[in-house]
Amino acid sequence: MAAIATAASLASCTSLAPQQPDGAAVARGEAVAAQWCATCHAVGSSASATHGAPAFTEIANRPGHDLVALRAFLDGDHFPMTTYRLFPAERDDVATYIGSLRRR
Known part of the structure; x- marks a missing residue:
């Protein structure tokens, strides 16, 4: 029983670790x-x-510019910047690209 609890605890810890961005x-x-x-x-x-x-x-x-914030930003209009309507998958990919540039 203790082994199961330990394994579950370790699994939850690893899922909270920062994930490497998808290279593709x-x-x-x-x-x-x-x-x-x-x-x-x-x-x-x-x-x-x-x-x-x-x-x-x-x-x-910038502080607070995680993937969620980047995706939300890319989903809205941001004047005076030209607004491009990206497909949802493109927004996700651009956010992932920008996020990959964060200093670790």
């Missing part, structure tokens, strides 16, 4: 960002932002 989702998100966002935002490590838009690395490292 990161790549898809970077591709969507390069297509739609790179005109103003820095996408990739060697790019620089224009039009006063923050780089995605800066956005990723």
